[in-house]
Amino acid sequence: MNPVLELRGVTRTHGTGETAVHALRDVSLAVAPGELVAVMGPSGSGKSTLLNLAGGLDRPTAGEVCVEGASLGGLSKRQLARLRRRSVGYVFQALNLLPSLTAMENIALPLELDGSGPRASRRAAAEALDEVGLDGLGGRFPDELSGGQQQRVAIARALVGERRLVLADEPTGALDSQTGEAVLRLLRTRVDAGAAGVLVTHEARHAAWADRVLFLRDGVLVDTAGPLARPEDLLESAQ
Amino acid sequence: MSIRHGLLALLERGPMYGYQLRAAFEESTGGAWPLNIGQVYTTLNRLDRDGLVRALAESEAGQRPYEITDGGRAELTLWFATPIDRADRPRDELAIKLALALTTPGVDVRAVVQTQRTASMRMLQEYTRLKGGEQRPADLPWRLVLDAMVFRAEAEIRWLDHCEASLVRHTPIPSQARPATADEPASHDDSRDESGVRR
Structure with missing residues (x-):
């Protein structure tokens, strides 16, 4: 199956010369439909850079990022914006819900920006709300919802429409463990239904919901899906 | 893992015989700690000896149910009320x-x-x-x-x-600390610093 997201030899360097910081070094990664990939790593390991590149919010210094087969580097600003609205859904730790819009309006907004009529947008938003277990609360404003409910709205917004790629950056944020688990179940369900997902987290308990867990260390990916190291690999003297 | 207290807790629900206890234990813990029937009977015998359970009359099918005694109930209450001491866990x-x-x-x-x-x-x-x-x-x-x-x-x-x-x-740690092998006898000059202390 063709991957929804593909990173080929991606390097991202901030700054130049001696002060250059290599956020990512030659990272390659493919995420197929129905696959959830978790990326773990300490702060500053390049997790968020990877997510920003995957969503076209940042451009690589070298290498290529493809979403649904289209190389992001070859797209105009306008095409890129369209792809971001239509194909990519984001769930951030900071929820970025617009406080002056209701839950329903927050979810319908990206569809309307993309040219869907108000009625069709609201219908899709209502379905998305239903899916995250918030049917009936669409008329509430963000500050009338609990933290967990707000996070569900943010997820519904990320998943509404035909999003094929879901990018989540610490989506369980400050939620308690029960609510956090509900959010991950939701993400898992959507990915099982055919989306591709990338989940950035520093909590192993959350990463464990993924099919594959990648460790990012100093900008380099270590894939756990590969075979375990052989005993002789662990002894320097045997090499 | 305290099988003893596990069995007492199950008997608090009502009298049971060995195989029932094993099934109930595994059901409660999702099969995470399988018990063999020998462990169950050995434990029941000790609990009986200590007066914490009492063997009832054998059924027609030849199964002997056990019931919890007041002493067993007191022991069980104490177990639930006492925090687990992690100091006695096996070496990590x-x-x-x-x-x-x-x-x-x-x-x-x-x-x-x-x-x-x-x-x-x-x-x-x-x-x-x-x-x-x-x-x-x-x-x-x-x-x-x-x-x-x-x-x-x-x-x-x-x-x-x-x-x-x-x-x-x-x-x-510096490689001088490598232990001596048969074909590489340890040299006192190499493995000691000036103060003569082995590194």
């Missing part, structure tokens, strides 16, 4: 292994950490897959057991992350 092989890896020449400690973390992560994914399905109220006891394993695996992975971060700042 992983912690010992890492400590020794650090001081044994020729071992790539970071690779040892990474290999363990990958294995622990896979275990954690396995537990999470077991949790993934439908959530029925009747499964709560077993889900709590599963969560205990999830949180423990997570703690281990966090500790491994911490070890790795510490290793980044660690200067390896």
